[in-house]
Structures are given as C-alpha cells and as structure tokens.
Amino acid sequence: MANPKKAQQNTILDIAEALKLSPATISRALSGHPYVKEKTKNDVLKMAAQLGYRRNNMASGLRSNKTHTIGLIVPRISMFFHAEVITTIQNGLHKYGYNLIICQSNDSLDMEKELAEILFSSRVDALIAACTLHTVDFSHFDKLLLNGTPVVFYDRVPLNEQHAAIIKGDDFRGGYIATTHLIETGCKRIAHISGPLTSNLYQDRSSGFQQAMEQHKLPVNKIWVFHQELTHTNAREAMRKMFEGEVTPDGVFTDNDTSAIAALEFAREKGINVPGDLKIIGYSNDPRTSIITPSITTIEQFPDEVGKKIVETLMDLLKSGGNNVDERIQPIIIPVQLIRRMTT
Amino acid sequence: MANPKKAQQNTILDIAEALKLSPATISRALSGHPYVKEKTKNDVLKMAAQLGYRRNNMASGLRSNKTHTIGLIVPRISMFFHAEVITTIQNGLHKYGYNLIICQSNDSLDMEKELAEILFSSRVDALIAACTLHTVDFSHFDKLLLNGTPVVFYDRVPLNEQHAAIIKGDDFRGGYIATTHLIETGCKRIAHISGPLTSNLYQDRSSGFQQAMEQHKLPVNKIWVFHQELTHTNAREAMRKMFEGEVTPDGVFTDNDTSAIAALEFAREKGINVPGDLKIIGYSNDPRTSIITPSITTIEQFPDEVGKKIVETLMDLLKSGGNNVDERIQPIIIPVQLIRRMTT
DNA sequence: GGTATTTATGAAAACGTTTTCATATTATTG
DNA sequence: CAATAATATGAAAACGTTTTCATAAATACC
Numbered sequence: 001m002a003n004p005k006k007a008q009q010n011t012i013l014d015i016a017e018a019l020k021l022s023p024a025t026i027s028r029a030l031s032g033h034p035y036v037k038e039k040t041k042n043d044v045l046k047m048a049a050q051l052g053y054r055r056n057n058m059a060s061g062l063r064s065n066k067t068h069t070i071g072l073i074v075p076r077i078s079m080f081f082h083a084e085v086i087t088t089i090q091n092g093l094h095k096y097g098y099n100l101i102i103c104q105s106n107d108s109l110d111m112e113k114e115l116a117e118i119l120f121s122s123r124v125d126a127l128i129a130a131c132t133l134h135t136v137d138f139s140h141f142d143k144l145l146l147n148g149t150p151v152v153f154y155d156r157v158p159l160n161e162q163h164a165a166i167i168k169g170d171d172f173r174g175g176y177i178a179t180t181h182l183i184e185t186g187c188k189r190i191a192h193i194s195g196p197l198t199s200n201l202y203q204d205r206s207s208g209f210q211q212a213m214e215q216h217k218l219p220v221n222k223i224w225v226f227h228q229e230l231t232h233t234n235a236r237e238a239m240r241k242m243f244e245g246e247v248t249p250d251g252v253f254t255d256n257d258t259s260a261i262a263a264l265e266f267a268r269e270k271g272i273n274v275p276g277d278l279k280i281i282g283y284s285n286d287p288r289t290s291i292i293t294p295s296i297t298t299i300e301q302f303p304d305e306v307g308k309k310i311v312e313t314l315m316d317l318l319k320s321g322g323n324n325v326d327e328r329i330q331p332i333i334i335p336v337q338l339i340r341r342m343t344t
Numbered sequence: 345m346a347n348p349k350k351a352q353q354n355t356i357l358d359i360a361e362a363l364k365l366s367p368a369t370i371s372r373a374l375s376g377h378p379y380v381k382e383k384t385k386n387d388v389l390k391m392a393a394q395l396g397y398r399r400n401n402m403a404s405g406l407r408s409n410k411t412h413t414i415g416l417i418v419p420r421i422s423m424f425f426h427a428e429v430i431t432t433i434q435n436g437l438h439k440y441g442y443n444l445i446i447c448q449s450n451d452s453l454d455m456e457k458e459l460a461e462i463l464f465s466s467r468v469d470a471l472i473a474a475c476t477l478h479t480v481d482f483s484h485f486d487k488l489l490l491n492g493t494p495v496v497f498y499d500r501v502p503l504n505e506q507h508a509a510i511i512k513g514d515d516f517r518g519g520y521i522a523t524t525h526l527i528e529t530g531c532k533r534i535a536h537i538s539g540p541l542t543s544n545l546y547q548d549r550s551s552g553f554q555q556a557m558e559q560h561k562l563p564v565n566k567i568w569v570f571h572q573e574l575t576h577t578n579a580r581e582a583m584r585k586m587f588e589g590e591v592t593p594d595g596v597f598t599d600n601d602t603s604a605i606a607a608l609e610f611a612r613e614k615g616i617n618v619p620g621d622l623k624i625i626g627y628s629n630d631p632r633t634s635i636i637t638p639s640i641t642t643i644e645q646f647p648d649e650v651g652k653k654i655v656e657t658l659m660d661l662l663k664s665g666g667n668n669v670d671e672r673i674q675p676i677i678i679p680v681q682l683i684r685r686m687t688t
Numbered sequence: 689g690g691t692a693t694t695t696a697t698g699a700a701a702a703c704g705t706t707t708t709c710a711t712a713t714t715a716t717t718g
Numbered sequence: 719c720a721a722t723a724a725t726a727t728g729a730a731a732a733c734g735t736t737t738t739c740a741t742a743a744a745t746a747c748c
Contacts, residue, residue: 009491011704022728027706035726052487057466058406059704062733067402069466077430077446083422090448099462102421102446104434118443121401122413143396147353261635291605293637355734366698371736379696403734406703 010051018047030055061123069099070314071119073129075107075156080257080286081303082130085154088307089128096315098125107132113140120144126314130155133199133229150317152310156199157331165313166331169301171201174336175208178253178281178299183216185344187251187279191224193238193263194255202227205255205283224249235259239266251279257286260296264343280343294342305334354395362391374399405467413443414658415463417473419451419500424630425647426474429498432651433472440659442469451476457484464488470658474499477543477573494661496654500543501675509657510675513645515545518680519552522597522625522643527560529688531595531623535568537582537607538599546571549599549627568593579603583610595623601630604640608687624687638686649678 012030016023021040028036029044047053061067070093074082090100101124105112109132119127120143127144129151138158141151151164158164182190192209195202206227213220223245226238235254239262242249254260260282267274274280274294282289282298289296309332356374360367365384372380373388391397405411414437418426434444445468449456453476463471464487471488473495482502485495495508502508526534536553539546550571557564567589570582579598583606586593598604604626611618618624618638626633626642633640653676 009704013704023705024707024729025727027704028727031706035724037726040726054461054465054487056406056704058402058411059733060706062400062402062406062735063704063706065733077421078424078427080422083427086421087448087450091450099445099447099466101443103443104431106431106435117398121398122443123400123402143398288632288635291632292635353734357734367735368699368737369697371734372697375736379694381696384696400734403703404736406705407734407736409703 009056010053011056012053014051015044015047015053018051019043065123067123067125068097069101069122069124071101071103071115071122071124071127073103073105073112073115073119073127073131075105075130075132077102077104081155081284081301084303085130085307085310088304089310092308092311093314096311105132107134109134116140116144120147120149124149126150126152126318128152128154128310128314131158132156133196136198150314152314152317154306154310156201159200163329165317165329167306167309167313168200168331168333169306170333170336171204172208172211174283174299174301175205175253176212177208177336177338178205178283179209179212180216181297181338181340181344182251182253182279182281183212183218185251185275185279187249188218189221189224189247189249190218190251190253191221191226191238191242191249192253192255193226193228193230193235193259195227195230197227202255209253221249230254230256230259232258232262235262236266239263243270243272248278250277251281253281255283257282257284257289257296257298260298260343261288261292264292264294264296275343285339289339290341297341297344298339300337300339302334302336309334353400354397355400356397358395359388359391359397362395363387409467411467411469412441413445413466413468415445415447415459415466415468415471417447417449417456417459417463417471417475419449419474419476421446421448425499425628425645428647429474429651429654432648433654436652436655437658440655449476451478453478460484460488464491464493468493470494470496470662472496472498472654472658475501477540480542494658496658496661498650498654500545503544507673509661509673511650511653511657512544512675512677513650514677514680515548516552516555518627518643518645519549519597520556521552521680521682522549522627523553523556524560525641525682525684525688526595526597526623526625527556527562529595529619529623531593532562533565533568533591533593534562534595534597535565535570535582535586535593536597536599537570537572537574537579537603539571539574541571546599553597565593574598574600574603576602576606579606580610583607587614587616592622594621595625597625599627601626601628601633601640601642604642604687605632605636608636608638608640619687629683633683634685641685641688642683644681644683646678646680653678 012023012026015026025036026044029041077083077086086102093100103115105115112132112135126149138161144151145163152167153164154167157166157168194206197203224242228234252263254263260280263280264274267278272278280296282296285298285300289298356367356370359370369380370388373385421427421430430446437444447459449459456476456479470493482505488495489507496511497508498511501510501512538550541547568586572578596607598607604624607624608618611622616622624640626640629642629644633642
C-alpha cells in the first residue's frame with residue numbers, strides 16, 4: 001500500500017544524475033528528439049520507468065507553451081446529444097495525444113464567461129464550445145483568439161465569427177423536413193414549440209418550419225408558435241394553452257425531444273389519439289424517444305459525425321499553427337435525417 | 345473582431361512595469377496577501393483588468409505546487425447516474441475555486457491506467473475515480489497516493505484501500521430491498537440479471553439478493569442468475585434462455601435499468617403480462633424507466649447526495665493536506681430507495 | 689525619543705522542463 | 719587526409735509565477 005508521507009517526485013534531474021547525463025539529453029530522449037543515440041535513449045527510458053518518472057506537465061507547458069490540453073465548454077453533459085459528441089471528441093483527441101478539460105456552463109452566460117477565462121488561464125491549446133442559449137455576444141472568446149488559440153464552435157454558434165471554426169447541424173433543413181413530414185402525413189394545423197430566437201439553432205429550425213409551411217400554402221397560426229426554454233413544463237404549458245382553444249393543432253413540431261415527450265404525455269392524458277388526431281415530431285433522437293409508447297418521430301443529428309468533424313478541424317487548426325487564420329473559415333454543416341416512428 | 349496575429353500575453357511583469365512596482369508585490373496583490381496596501385492593491389487590480397491580465401496557471405502551479413484542478417475518471421459520462429454525479433461535483437467544486445478535468449475510461453482498464461498517469465502528470469490536486477468493471481487491482485492509483493494526492497473512489501470502489509476515501513451507494517441494501525419487494529408482491533421464482541462479480545457493486549447487490557431469498561425461504565435457481573456485462577443484448581439473451589425453459593421466472597431483478605428495459609421489451613414482445621405474470625425491477629432510476637410503458641420499478645441511488653458527499657470529503661482531505669491519512673478513512677455509504685412503478 | 693513590532697515592498701531564488709547556443713565527436717566527401 | 723557535414727551531448731537561459739529573505743517605512747510601546 002501507498003505510504004502517504006509526502007514523497008518528492010522524481011524529476012529529469014534524478015534521471016540525469018543516475019545516468020551521468022545532462023538534463024538536456026534526458027529531455028531530448030524522452031520527447032523523441034532525433035539527435036540522441038539509440039543506446040542513450042533506451043537507457044533513459046529504462047531509468048525513467050525504474051524511477052517511476054512522469055513528466056511534470058506544468059513545467060513542460062510553461063516552457064514550451066504547449067499544454068496538449070483542449071478545453072470544452074458545453075451547456076450540460078447530461079444532454080444526450082452532447083454526451084455523444086463529447087465522447088467522440090475525447091476518444092478522437094486521445095489518439096492525437098491531447099487531453100480534454102470538460103466544463104459545463106449550466107446554460108449560464110456568466111458561467112460560460114468565467115469558464116472561458118479559466119481555460120485561458122490554463123493555456124489550453126484550443127477551445128471547443130457549444131454556447132449557452134443566451135450567448136449573443138461572443139466577445140469573451142476573443143482573448144483566446146487574440147492569443148492565437150484556435151476556437152471551434154459547434155451546435156450553438158456565433159453567426160459572424162471571422163476567425164473561429166464553426167460546425168453545426170443542418171438546422172434549417174431539420175426544421176424543413178420535420179414540418180414537411182407532418183404536412184405529408186396529412187397535418188393542416190401545425191404548431192411549433194421552439195427555443196428562444198437568440199440562438200441560431202432555433203432561428204434556423206424556425207426558418208425551415210416557415211418555409212415548409214409557405215411552400216405548402218399552409219397558414220402559420222401565431223398563437224401556436226412558441227419561443228421558450230425547451231423544458232418539460234414549458235412544453236406542457238404550451239400544449240395546455242393550445243388545447244384550450246376551439247380549434248386545436250393536428251401536428252406539433254418541437255425543437256427538442258424533451259418537449260416532444262411532454263407533448264405526447266399531455267396527449268395521452270387528455271385522451272387525444274396519437275398519431276390519429278395529433279402527430280408529434282421531436283428533435284435530436286434522444287434514446288427516450290424510441291422507448292416511449294408510441295415511439296416518437298424525430299430528427300437525427302449524428303453526434304458522432306459532429307464529434308469527428310470537430311476533431312478533424314481542430315487538428316488542422318493546430319497543425320497550421322494559426323497561420324491560415326486570415327482566410328475566413330467556412331462553417332461546416334452536418335446533414336440531418338428524419339427518423340420516422342409511431343407518432344406520425 | 346480578434347486579430348489573430350500571435351500576441352504576447354501580458355504578464356505580472358507588465359503590470360509591475362506599468363505601476364513601477366516589483367513583480368512580487370503584484371503577485372501578492374493579486375492573490376490577496378495581507379501585507380499589501382489597500383491603494384496598491386486597487387491599482388494593481390485596475391491595471392490587471394486594463395491589460396487583460398490573466399494568471400498563467402502553469403507558472404503558478406509549477407511554483408506553488410497547487411493546480412486548483414481535480415481530476416475525475418469515470419467509465420462513461422453518458423450514464424445517467426454518472427452525469428448527475430459529475431454535474432453536482434463540478435458545481436460544488438466551482439464554489440471552492442476548483443476546476444474539474446473529466447476523463448472517460450470507456451470501461452477500459454488500460455485507458456483508466458493511462459488516464460491516472462496523465463492526471464498525475466498534470467499534477468491534479470486530487471483525483472476522483474469511478475473505476476472500470478474490470479478494475480480489481482487498483483495499484484495504478486498508488487503513485488498519486490504516494491505523492492500525497494488525495495484520491496476519492498465512488499460507485500465502483502476498491503475493497504481494501506487504506507488511504508483513499510470511499511463513497512458508495514448501499515448496494516447490499518439495494519439488492520435486498522429490490523428482492524424483498526418482488527417477494528412481497530408475490531413472486532416465488534425470482535431471476536437475477538447481475539453484473540460481473542469483479543465489481544463490488546454486483547457482489548453486494550448479489551449478496552442482498554441472496555439474503556432476501558434466504559430470509560423468505562425461497563430457493564435460488566442458479567440458471568436464473570446471470571453475471572455478465574449489463575448490456576441491452578446480454579439481458580435480452582438471458583431472458584430468451586430463461587423463457588425457453590419449462591418453468592419460467594415470475595420476477596426479474598436486474599442490476600441496471602438498461603437490462604430492465606430489455607427484459608420488459610422481451611416480455612412485451614412475447615406477450616407476457618407485466619406485472620401480472622412477470623414482475624420487473626431495475627436499478628438506478630434512469631429517466632427512461634419512468635417514461636416507458638409500463639413504467640419500471642427501480643432503485644434510486646441519489647446521485648446528488650453522492651456528488652455532494654464527494655465534494656465534502658474532498659475538501660476535508662485537501663484542507664488537512666494529507667495529514668490525517670494515517671487513520672484509515674471509513675467508507676461512506678449513501679442510502680438507496682425503492683421507487684415503485686407499474687412493473688411490480 | 690528610543691526600541692520593538694507591524695506593515696509594506698523589493699531582490700533574487702526556485703519550481704521542472706525545453707531550447708538555444710556552443711562544442712565535441714563521428715561520419716562523409718573529394 | 720583534410721575539410722565539411724551530420725550526429726550527439728552539455729551549459730545555461732528561459733518560461734511566469736510564488737516565496738523566502740532582507741530591508742525600509744510606519745506604527746506601537748514604555
């Protein structure tokens with residue numbers, strides 16, 4: 001068992017002393033510098049293992065200005081989409097020898113700002129961020145960018161960012177195909193439970209919704225369009241309001257699956273036949289949508305693809321060392337797909 | 345917008361120069377040292393803000409040997425229980441000025457070992473770990489402990505660790521009350537779909553199961569007891585095997601909710617009446633269990649409490665600076681609770 | 689009013705690496 | 719075989735803080 005008396009850690013100097021070599025050579029041997037004799041290298045590696053040596057990342061990072069660490073800011077890791085993206089990113093980065101510091105903003109703008117500062121303080125080599133719903137001004141990321149630190153935004157992204165990479169789902173198309181699907185399955189009176197328009201996500205999905213409605217010459221009933229935080233209770237409340245009216249919707253498109261679940265539960269309780277009298281479509285393909293009865297039609301966002309693209313982009317940016325930053329980086333759009341289930 | 349030309353960062357020396365003070369004073373002013381004039385402190389703070397100064401954590405950490413960063417190793421962040429625990433930990437630590445590096449082992453022992461090394465390299469002030477199912481030997485954490493770095497294990501924990509703190513749910517009692525509940529609702533032929541016995545979790549839940557059965561003088565049918573990775577397909581396969589036989593179970597206790605869901609789906613497909621002919625109880629109170637029809641009875645583990653206790657314990661350990669390590673730290677057991685739903 | 693104490697600051701060392709520069713050794717070339 | 723190039727190593731500076739030690743200024747005490 002471990003002896004918890006504070007033990008001083010072995011450093012590069014201990015290896016140097018043991019082998020009668022200079023610390024410089026040890027450093028080179030450990031980091032695979034070409035100009036170091038094969039034998040020396042082996043000796044060093046062996047001695048390092050023997051002494052249980054482990055590089056001190058702070059010393060290394062301070063001197064070399066590289067931390068091999070990448071920061072990630074995300075609203076909530078418990079959201080299915082994000083959990084998947086994060087896992088893909090982490091596994092991807094690991095292959096390149098990078099570590100990930102995962103931080104949650106809890107969808108609070110203040111927290112997001114603070115986390116950006118903290119990650120800057122930690123001198124992460126790059127930053128990945130999925131912003132808050134309320135993030136309209138993205139200037140708290142400027143310090144990183146100014147410093148030449150690559151920043152990749154995904155999901156909730158800035159609209160006019162010159163220097164950061166942007167990766168997002170095709171939200172316009174998502175909104176469009178969801179709405180079109182409702183129309184094609186016979187809906188005439190379609191409601192839209194959407195998120196706040198401060199976020200590009202809901203702007204785009206709303207535009208998609210609008211365009212599909214227009215194209216099929218269907219009127220958009222304004223009191224059936226909600227822009228609100230996409231919580232279970234908010235969605236329920238929206239449903240309650242709509243079904244108080246004389247004319248009620250025969251289709252509901254919600255911008256996330258939690259709201260779709262709430263809508264379905266409301267319908268079940270009120271004895272509204274789904275999909276007979278009311279069709280429901282959600283967004284994100286949360287595992288819960290396939291488990292509930294009836295299972296919910298939704299939009300798949302391919303978190304895996306998003307994650308992969310983020311890693312790929314990041315590696316490019318890190319390799320180019322902030323050289324190609326002058327050319328405006330084009331946003332990358334990941335396609336979406338309709339997953340048809342029993343609610344439509 | 346940000347100018348991406350590599351800009352050198354402002355340091356403590358820039359502030360010192362601007363104010364004609366020494367770097368030492370700046371450092372003291374910024375870290376709230378008592379012996380610094382109020383006016384000086386204000387000047388420094390103002391100038392720091394003006395220059396957009398942010399402490400370099402690597403330099404700071406290297407010198408002071410404190411990183412204000414805590415490492416977390418977890419099998420998967422997407423597991424509901426862990427996501428909740430992590431969120432509580434992160435929010436809790438944030439209040440004390442600590443940051444969290446979240447790492448996933450993907451339930452791979454090799455990865456867990458590597459992550460422990462990496463986090464040691466980063467000289468985290470402490471480590472929190474929920475181990476792999478296959479972690480039997482915990483010696484890869486010894487280097488941290490040897491170095492005086494506090495380690496807190498939770499969920500999947502070592503059994504004979506002298507120096508680390510241990511926080512776990514009451515798995516024995518969980519197994520016991522789940523089984524007892526099945527018995528009390530009339531089950532006579534109870535199956536147990538459990539995880540591998542390498543992990544304390546499933547050892548304890550199995551013991552609870554055994555004891556409840558014995559106490560009620562019910563026989564344990566060995567071919568109805570499974571120890572396997574708790575995946576959807578494994579659980580399905582177990583169900584298939586059991587329901588091939590002549591005598592079939594009238595109650596199934598599964599050690600996680602994914603398996604319970606699989607069992608329920610199997611029953612639905614085969615037209616087995618739940619809870620009439622078969623009762624099912626899961627473990628963890630995953631949100632999916634309350635959404636599925638019929639909703640699944642399960643065991644609540646109070647991830648929030650676990651998270652809070654972890655933070656509390658950690659802060660104690662960090663305050664005491666590894667002084668009270670000689671007294672064996674007692675494991676902390678968090679109570680569990682039966683959540684009765686429609687499958688029993 | 690002199691001594692002791694507290695408060696406030698600076699100079700310089702220290703943390704553990706990496707890297708530049710210099711130099712020594714070995715290999716290659718004509 | 720001399721001259722050049724490539725390989726291999728070491729000395730010392732550097733990264734940006736914190737902290738120890740020293741000292742100066744202000745305050746308290748008898």
